[in-house]
Amino acid sequence: SFELTQPPSVSVSPGQTASITCSGDKLGDKYACWYQQKPGQSPVLVIYQNNKRPSRVPERFSASSSGNTATLTISGTQAMDEADYYCQAWDSSTVVFGGGTKLTVL
Amino acid sequence: EVQLVDSGGGLVQPGGSLRLSCAASGFTFSSYWMHWVRQAPGKGLVWVSRINSDGSNTIYADSVKGRFTISRDNAKNTVYLQMNSLRAEDTAVYYCARDYCTDGSCYFDSWGQGTLVTVSS
Secondary structure: OOOOEOOOEEEEOOOOOEEEEEEOOOHHHOOEEEEEEOOOOOOEEEEEOOOEOOOOOOOOEEEEEEOOEEEEEEOOOOHHHOEEEEEEEEEOOEEEEOOOEEEEEO | OOEEEEEOOEEEOOOOOEEEEEEEEOOOHHHOEEEEEEEOOOOOEEEEEEEOOOOOOEEEOOOOOOOEEEEEEOOOOEEEEEEOOOOHHHOEEEEEEEEEEEOOEEEEEEEOOOEEEEEOO
16 A cells, blocks of 8 residues: 655754655655644645645745655744644545654754 | 534544534535544544545545445535444544645645544443
């Protein structure tokens, strides 16, 4: 079955660039999206269609996808970006989430 | 403003049943596919089920197939998740989510606040 793999945790210093990867077989042939989830809150869409940002999402969030890997990049990371991040793609008619990555800003 | 309000969670014994509801407002509910996604305590997001816009087609994750049933009432702008034969491993926060598609890409652009289901004796 199709699986998406993310690193459990990523750490970044304030103002630096954070990168979170998501790997899956031929993921680049599918559309990937990304969600941010802060403690006690519902997930929020931050990237859709591989690299598009909803209008309310800051420009420091960007993403790319190629081959077997999609990557979420946060430039100039701020303390408010500390959260769990999940990638997601469709496999046939079902939805698959990555295991999630906890981004720590320290 | 798009709003999804989840309800119906609670404490239930193993083998028991529960029906979750998700009330939608702020958009034309009957035009959208809807999903349920769950999250066990301290764990990641797991997709559970999907229903198409008129309710004629549904699909489930293997872990809930045969036990859970998704349905919708477009007159009431509500999607449901009937959960039977509940197990301890079904304990989770359950979220409904709206499926939004553009240019061949579909994603969850709105989520409910979640409702907690605890399966325990």
